[in-house]
Amino acid sequence: MKSIKKLLMVVTLLLSVISANAQIKNKTTETVKINGNCGMCKKTIETAANIEKTAKVTWDPTSQTAxxxxxxxxxxxxxxxxxxxxxGYDNEKFTALDSVYNNLHGCCQYDREKSVLKKSK
Structure with missing residues (x-):
């Protein structure tokens, strides 16, 4: 049992060192508005945006900000x-194509605002 605990401690330590090295350099942080509704939206938005060592997005469905x-x-x-x-998610700079928005799951189809933003192509 003690050897398992030691092994888990070593693995945890190694993972923390690895994740510390995977941090984003030349960091810029901004808060933006992104439309969406639910946890499924959160997963899709973050998956689309996140790139290891380059970009990390954390979206809050309550405030619709990231x-x-x-x-x-x-x-x-x-x-x-x-x-x-x-x-498929409109944001403060780009509007999703209607065809992509229409393919979102029903619970993810937020109320769209009329916008003069650039269509994302």
Whole structure:
């Protein structure tokens, strides 16, 4: 039993060191509005936006805002928001294509606002 505990401690330590090395460099942090409704939206938005060592997005369904942390030497906020729009979610800079929005699960189809934003292509 003691050897299992030691092994778990070593594995935990190694994982913490690895994750510390995987942090984003040249960090810029911004908060943006992204439309959505639920936990499934959260997963889709974050999956579309997150790139290891380059971009990390954490979206809050209650406030419909996301904290975007990214490496400003590797990507831009516009590129991240465009990927999110390509996944079907309107945001403060880009509007998702109707065809992509219409393919979202029913619970993920948020009320869309009329917008003059750029269509994501």
């Amino acid at each position: 904290v975007v942390i990214y490496d400003k030497k590797k990507t831009t906020l516009d590129a991240i928001l465009k990927r999110i729009a390509h996944a």
